[in-house]
Amino acid sequence: MTSAPTLTAQPPLPALPAANRSALADVTQETLALTRRLFLQLARRPTTLVAGVLQPLIWLVLFGALFAKAPEGLLPDGMSYGRFLGAGVIVFTAFSAALNAGLPVMFDREFGFLNRLLVAPLRSRSSIVLASVLYITSLSLVQSLAIMGTAAWLGYGWPGTAGLALVLVTLLLLVFAVTAMSLGLAFALPGHIELIAVIFVANLPLLFASTALAPISFMPTWLGWLAALNPLTFAIEPIRAAYAGHLSLGDVVLIAPYGEITGATCLGVLALLAIGLFLLIRPLLDRKLS
């Protein structure tokens, strides 16, 4: 140590004072650096990605096979079950990934790493949320493309380029909303045990109480109501419509107990949910100095 050079008294060229930098540039720098960390973790622990791609494929193949002999008339327009299921699996996969987004943040809290972020002069703590959203969205994109490719290979159809765009927009809105909620939980709950419990309890019931596995017309009234209020349904139906070739957002995609829902309404609900949840968790991020 003795031969090491001494630290310079002042930095050679100090960084620009905050007032001279643009907020957008700061938020971009913060968000990209935090996103890079998540991707480095993924690259060095690819198990998550491998499992995340395999699991929905298993869903697709097994569920598709399980209900292959579903009675005629169960599904509208004589659709095959495999084709019906594709949209459900895509949405459920993205939903599960986003629901888990809070876990790394919770571990950062528990290991003290979050304090490193909180003592840093972040221009906006929303950068922490944005980084997770970017990461989960990319991950969902890879998963969805794998599901869609497999579905096409199994003969369940392909939505076409415009349909693909609709699928991606829908997923982005859903992922944003659910990631925000999961991060909110990661800040509000006492520890990872509680967070995992909430994820565990929320996950499958939300799947079954949606139109992922069966149409509303097939459900008892009470469950039909639940499914028609479930955000997952609002993501599943536009994607299903895209697969069926109904690309106009004005088309009715769902006949709910309370009325007919168009694709535009679905996307609107998802967007409102995303914005609402994002605004809701903002105070949690800043809670420490309230």
Place this chain on the structure above:
Amino acid sequence: MPDAVIELQQLTKRYGPVEALQSLDLSVPRGCLYGLLGPNGAGKTTALRIITTLLAPDSGRVIVAGHDALKQPRQVRELLGYVAQEVAIDKILTGRELLQLQGALYHQPARLLTPRIEELVERMGMGDWIDRRCGSYSGGMRRRLDLACGLLHSPELLVLDEPTVGLDIESRAAIWQVLRELRQAGTTVLLSSHYLEEVDALADRLAIIDGGRVIAEGSPSALKEALGGDRVTLRVREFSDEREASRVSEVLQACPGVRQVVVNRAQGHSLNLVVEHEGVIEQLRCQLDAAELPVFSLAQSQASLDDVYLQATGRTLMDAELAVAGSRDAKAERKQAMR
């Protein structure tokens, strides 16, 4: 004080029934290496978490580097570096990647960041380790990386919470050296510690904290001189029992020139005395001889910071540590750290 980098006024903080801070006042002058000394649970970490904007006090004022930490936390964060008690690293990243992340969070431009990282790596003696994953680091190497993170943006104030706990001697020496150089270069350094020697060796000034308030403040030498007198540690046997120790204590207290006698139970009932001047010691020997008590050992020493603590609280720092060790609740403390 106009040129104080940290100014804490009447801070209070309560965790449920525990009063962590009770009207704490503290003023850290610019360019000073300042030590916060106190037993575990004294409120040091709470005070540092408030200074670093991680925690809001229940009441009181917090001025850091000219900004109100409660109203302008971001301005304060720009100017301070913090090395927390728990080493906060990401095991999956390499040291360099962590420093790059840190640099981006402090909005350092990339062209300045690369040479700055090189400089710190060399200074911290991290060598090849910087490109290995943090998960493979020893405790000392993690702490060096943590310190490099705290220094990356050349803060004008560096805050360290118990920076050398559990470290090997080499790493400890390396960190002390860096802290001294920082002070030399004009950086204000605030560190907490429950190691007397660390604060005595490093700090220009210190505050002794106990029960959430400052009980003594000043430079180490001034605090020790203020106590006055010579310290003597005396044993009549290698290990005395309590009865013998109290008998010796009575004999000694009867001697003129003896100010204070404390029986140190933690060290085989040895006797710690404060005497007015060196001449008293000869008289002590005579008195003990007359009472037919042998003298196994007799050592003179200068006043230490432990004596300062003893004077202020009536117990030694080590006793205070032992007292809280049993009563601490690890779960509750982790909960606090996560707030």
